[in-house]
Amino acid sequence: MTSIGILGTGRVGSGLARALAAAGHQITLGHRHRPRETPADETGAVPEMRHADQRTTAATTDIVINATPGDTALERLSALHTELAGKVLIDVSNATRHTPDGLPSDLCYPGSSLAQRLQGALPATRVVKTLNTMLFPVMTAPAELSTPPSVYLSGDDADAKAITAGLLGDLGWKPEWIEDLGDITTARATEALVLLVPHVLRRHGFRPFAVSLAR
Secondary structure (H helix, E strand, C coil): CCEEEEECCCHHHHHHHHHHHHCCCEEEEEECCCCCCCCHHHHCCCCCCEEEEHHHHHHHCCEEEECCCHHHHHHHHHCCHHHHCCCEEEECCCCEEECCCCCEEEECCCCCCHHHHHHHHCCCCEEEECCCCECHHHHHCHHHCCCCCCEEEEECCHHHHHHHHHHHHHCCCCHHHEEEEECHHHHHHHHHHHHHHHHHHHHHCCCCCECCCCC
16 A cells, blocks of 8 residues: 555546545545545545645655646645655646637647656656546546557656556556656657647547557
8 A cells, every 4th residue: 555645636636546545545635725524525535535735745645646737736846845855746737728618729838848847846856747648537447448548657767657657557557558758858748749639629529538659
């Protein structure tokens, strides 16, 4: 059992929390503000899941997952540099600006990436980028797609990527579906893939998909 803190209580964060809790991990769901008692049906979380503010979540767990909005994540997580020191930070967000219909339009960090910016701002933290090249239902149910999907890893620390790959396995990702792209600079490529999303959704509707390698 691993102690995992998930920053962000939206569809991505809550979905990851439920799936990782079901896999046997101890989960703390980090809210932007100190939460009141949160009923299970409010976030879809299991009743035994802990709830805390984001600073407490980062300070009291072994691994932290960033599922907060990517356009504000850098400032938010930089403020937690003390709490995140020495930990693995798994970043699943994409930092984008949005069209009026709420879909991504432009990257916030062209020529770089949110993951690179986070690693630069948090030198004592081991940042790994993953799970950002698919619609959120695929993160926790990859086998439900009709063709084998791919998930990518970017990060400077090999041990942190191995830990992340283990958690991906708990979410249903087979080892042969996991592509280690290399250091954190490779996150620039996977984050740019989010610009495909609005075009696919407008053409096919909200149907789960992942941007995958075919061999």
